[in-house]
Amino acid sequence: MTDLPDLKRRSLIKALAGTTLVPLLGSNLIACSGSSNGSDNSGPVMSVPADFLHGVASGDPLPDRVIIWTRVTPQSEGEVRIEWEMAGDPDFTTVIAEGSGATSAAVDYTVKVDVEGLEPGTVYYYRFRTDGKTSVAGKTRTLPVGSIQTASFVVVSCSNYPAGYFNVYREIANQEVDAVLHLGDYLYEYGSEGYASDRAEALGRVVEPKNELLSLSDYRKRYAQYRSDGDLQAAHAAHPFVIVWDDHEVANDSWSGGAENHDSDTEGDYAERKMMAIQAWHEWLPVRPPASMNDIIYRRVQYGDLLDLLMLDTRVIGRDEQFTYDDFATDGIIDVDKARAGFDDSNRTLLGSEQLEWLREQLSQSSAQWQVLGQQVLSGRYSVPASLIEALDPNLTDEINLDKGVAALLAAVDAKSTPPSERSPEQQALVDSAVPYNLDAWDGYGFERDQLLTFATQLDSKLVVLAGDTHNAWTSQLTTTDGNIAGVEFGCTSVSSPGFDGEALLGPANATLFGPLVVGLIDDLKYANLVGRGYLSLQFSREDVVATHHFITTVDSKDYAEDQAASATFTVQRENMLLT
Numbered sequence: 001m002t003d004l005p006d007l008k009r010r011s012l013i014k015a016l017a018g019t020t021l022v023p024l025l026g027s028n029l030i031a032c033s034g035s036s037n038g039s040d041n042s043g044p045v046m047s048v049p050a051d052f053l054h055g056v057a058s059g060d061p062l063p064d065r066v067i068i069w070t071r072v073t074p075q076s077e078g079e080v081r082i083e084w085e086m087a088g089d090p091d092f093t094t095v096i097a098e099g100s101g102a103t104s105a106a107v108d109y110t111v112k113v114d115v116e117g118l119e120p121g122t123v124y125y126y127r128f129r130t131d132g133k134t135s136v137a138g139k140t141r142t143l144p145v146g147s148i149q150t151a152s153f154v155v156v157s158c159s160n161y162p163a164g165y166f167n168v169y170r171e172i173a174n175q176e177v178d179a180v181l182h183l184g185d186y187l188y189e190y191g192s193e194g195y196a197s198d199r200a201e202a203l204g205r206v207v208e209p210k211n212e213l214l215s216l217s218d219y220r221k222r223y224a225q226y227r228s229d230g231d232l233q234a235a236h237a238a239h240p241f242v243i244v245w246d247d248h249e250v251a252n253d254s255w256s257g258g259a260e261n262h263d264s265d266t267e268g269d270y271a272e273r274k275m276m277a278i279q280a281w282h283e284w285l286p287v288r289p290p291a292s293m294n295d296i297i298y299r300r301v302q303y304g305d306l307l308d309l310l311m312l313d314t315r316v317i318g319r320d321e322q323f324t325y326d327d328f329a330t331d332g333i334i335d336v337d338k339a340r341a342g343f344d345d346s347n348r349t350l351l352g353s354e355q356l357e358w359l360r361e362q363l364s365q366s367s368a369q370w371q372v373l374g375q376q377v378l379s380g381r382y383s384v385p386a387s388l389i390e391a392l393d394p395n396l397t398d399e400i401n402l403d404k405g406v407a408a409l410l411a412a413v414d415a416k417s418t419p420p421s422e423r424s425p426e427q428q429a430l431v432d433s434a435v436p437y438n439l440d441a442w443d444g445y446g447f448e449r450d451q452l453l454t455f456a457t458q459l460d461s462k463l464v465v466l467a468g469d470t471h472n473a474w475t476s477q478l479t480t481t482d483g484n485i486a487g488v489e490f491g492c493t494s495v496s497s498p499g500f501d502g503e504a505l506l507g508p509a510n511a512t513l514f515g516p517l518v519v520g521l522i523d524d525l526k527y528a529n530l531v532g533r534g535y536l537s538l539q540f541s542r543e544d545v546v547a548t549h550h551f552i553t554t555v556d557s558k559d560y561a562e563d564q565a566a567s568a569t570f571t572v573q574r575e576n577m578l579l580t
Contacts, residue, residue, distance in 0.1 A: 025279065025282050026282075026289030026290070028107035028110045028283060029114060030082065030084075030099065030101025030102070030103070030112070050074045050075060050109070050133075051131075051133055052070060052072060052073070052133065052135040053071075053073040053228065054070070054071040054073070054224065054228060055070070055136060055236055056068065056127065056128065056135050056136060056233075057070070057285070057286040058138055058140035058236075058241070058286050060286065060288040061142050061179065061301075062143055063120035063142055063143045063144070063145050064119075064120065065115055065142070066115055066124070066141075066142055067112055067113070067114055067115075067287065068084065068113045068140065069110070069111065069113075069285070069286040070110075071110045071224075072130050073109065079104045080103050080109060080131075081100065081101075082102065082103055082130050083098070083099070083128065083129040084100070084111075084113050084127070085097065085126065086124050087124065087125050092127070096118075097118075099113065107283050108220045108224075110283045114288060119142065120142050120143060121141070121142060121145065121148070124142070125137050125139055125140075126140065136233075139237065140239075141178065141240060143301065143302060143304075144303060144304045145304055146305065148303065148304035148305065149306070149541060149542060150306070151178050151307060152178050152537070152538065152539050153178060153179055153180070153540075154172045154175055154179075154535055154537055155180075155468075155490070155492045155538065156168065156169075156181070156182055156468075156536075157185055157246065157376075157469060157492055158184075158185040158468055158471050158493075158495055158497040159186060159226070159232070159496055159497070160187075160195075161188070161200075161207055161496075162196060162205045162206060163196035163197075163555065164533070164554075164555025164556055165496070165555050165556070165558055166229050166231040166495060166496060166555075167231065167533075167554070167558070168231075168495040168533060168535050168552060168555075169232045169495060170234060171534075171550070171562060172238075172535055173238040174238075177239060179239060179240050179241065180235065180239045180240070180242070181242050181243075181309075181311075182242070182243040182244070183244060183374060183376055183466060184246025184376050184468055185246040185249070185468065185469065185494075185497070186226070186243065186245070186249060187222050187223060187226050187249065189212060189213040189222070189248055189249075189250070189251050189261065190212055190252075190261075191207070191210055191212040192207050192210040196502070207222065207225065208222065208225045209221050212261075213277070214273060219277050219280035220280050223280055223283075224284075236286070242309070242311060243285055244297055244298075244311050244312065244374065244376065245281060245297065245316065246376045246469055247315050247376075249281055250277040250278075251273070254315055254319075255316075255319040255320060255321045255322060256316065256317060256318055256320070256352065258321065274316070278295055282294065295317055296313075297311070297317075298310070298311060298358060299311050303540075305369065306368060306369050306370065306540060306542065307368050307369060308368045308370070309374055310371065310373050312351065312373060312374065312376075313351075313375075314442075317355060318352015318353070318355050318356075319349070319351075320348050320445070323339075323342055323343070323439045323444055325339070325389060325393050325439070326395045326396060327339075328342060332396045332397055333386075333390065334386040336433050336435055343436060343443065343445070343447075348444075348447065349445065349448055350442060350444075350445040356452070359373075359452070360452075363459055364459060369540075369542050370540060370545065371456070371461045371462055372464045372465075373463065375466065375467060376467065376468055376469050377440060377441040377469050378442060378467045378469070378489065378491050379442040380474070380476035380477075380478055380489045381479070381523070381524050382436060382437050382441070382443055382522055382525065383436050383443070384412065384435070384437045384518070385408055385409075385433050386435050387404075387408040387430070387433065388405055388408040388412065390408075391405035391408055392505075400505075406510065406513070409518070412431070415430045415431050416520065417520065440469075441470075453478060453480050453487070454480050454481075456486055457480055457484050461487070462487070463487025463488070464487060464490070464538075465487060466491075467489060467490070467492070468491070468492055469491075471493060471497045471498060471500075472491070472494075472528065472529060472530045473491060473493040473529040473536070473549040473551075474490070474525065475489070475490055475527035475547070475570050475579065476524045476525050476526060477524045477526060477578070478524065485576075485577050485578065488570075488572050488579055490547045492535060492536035492549070493534050494533055496533060500531070501530060512530070515530045516528075526570070527549070529549060529551070529566065529568065532551035532552075533551065533552055534549065534550045534552055534563075535550050536548070537550060542574070543574055543575075547569070547571075547572070548567055548568065549567060549568045
């Protein structure tokens with residue numbers, strides 16, 4: 001992992017001055033020995049009674065180690081003595097590593113162990129003890145090495161507690177996969193009257209604390225509430241997670257210097273808020289503590305010679321502030337040429353120079369069969385007529401006009417399906433007015449995206465890009481500006497957050513209508529589901545990758561089923577990278 005240049009390092013340290021967050025990162029890491037002789041019994045600890053109310057978890061596997069996590073719930077103030085053990089069987093008859101240590105309020109009573117000395121490609125079981133009580137057992141696995149034939153993953157994002165039940169987590173707890181890839185929005189920062197909370201009281205899922213998250217205590221309480229959910233606990237106990245954050249772990253539409261949902265005049269310094277959010281993220285999730293700078297989460301996870309998983313941060317560390325269409329509009333009408341010039345500005349960055357350099361280096365060095373990018377926002381080209389955005393973008397209109405939007409979409413599809421030589425001037429003008437629908441995605445940073453895709457094609461990378469963020473399911477062919485195939489993209493839908501089917505957007509009927517229509521409108525888009533909650537599964541072999549979008553019937557009730565009729569499967573052959 002590359003170091004930050006001196007100037008960036010100095011500015012970040014200055015932003016952290018006056019806080020005690022950096023020294024605390026990793027201070028919930030105990031007993032890192034990988035053998036049964038490694039228990040930390042360095043001295044007596046005054047221990048208070050405690051219990052395990054937030055389950056267990058594991059993550060960031062390597063060939064010889066893995067992070068295991070828990071949180072103890074103390075019954076009074078003070079340090080808590082914690083013991084852990086790892087075994088090769090679910091009955092713990094063959095304990096192969098154990099240790100002990102203490103946790104306290106300084107790290108919100110969370111505990112991590114980086115268990116070392118493990119065998120590659122092996123399943124292990126782990127548990128914790130305190131005050132005579134034993135946690136549930138978790139199951140994890142280390143990374144394989146050498147030549148391997150297959151690897152399997154579940155991909156999730158956007159789990160919103162007040163928006164509905166975490167049935168998707170329950171579903172994936174029952175899957176057999178190597179790991180769960182969580183692409184962010186693990187929680188949401190809004191208060192109890194905020195986004196997607198209209199049904200929270202009826203569902204018994206009103207957020208705590210009720211205010212928007214601003215302090216370290218606020219973020220910790222929200223994580224505690226999310227991690228009290230039994231379905232989320234089941235998913236964590238069943239699989240190792242590899243996690244990156246998106247924006248809501250801090251604040252909506254965050255970028256390197258701020259966020260849409262942060263007002264410095266009333267909510268204080270954004271850098272301080274961000275560091276508190278990052279502190280809680282590191283405490284409550286099974287991620288390996290950073291060696292130095294705590295806002296760097298991009299990293300490589302190697303599954304033998306089969307695939308290199310490159311987990312990225314397209315949200316916090318490097319992103320320039322997002323454009324909105326009112327930056328390019330007059331009286332609600334978009335200046336298309338001005339907008340395109342802004343998106344394609346070579347000075348704009350989504351990754352930041354250091355992360356982009358690191359990614360290019362990783363792609364250059366990779367000799368694996370597949371190169372997989374685990375990141376937050378859509379990277380494909382998702383352009384629609386300007387008139388459609390003018391009708392539906394709340395930044396451009398006082399009131400969303402669905403009738404006008406539907407009419408614009410139908411007219412655009414008709415124009416697109418008409419051969420160019422037969423189009424009327426009005427139809428051609430409609431086609432020519434296409435602009436990106438989502439400026440928060442890679443489309444708003446087109447130059448950097450196109451440079452990266454071109455670089456990957458020059459290396460002959462077998463690029464599979466994963467995205468979350470949108471609460472809808474997408475499958476796209478990735479192409480360079482000159483039409484060469486650069487890879488594929490699979491965007492997973494949400495665990496519970498509403499998508500385009502939300503009443504604040506299109507509603508279920510219009511979202512159902514829009515899905516197949518936008519596929520006909522957008523050249524590289526092969527599939528869109530704008531109404532379902534669910535997850536993505538991936539099965540990699542040396543010859544192909546099979547991706548399936550899975551959906552469940554409801555998040556409004558614990559009585560749910562997998563909606564098998566809605567699932568969609570795609571296969572990509574490595575030799576040509578074409579979606580079928």
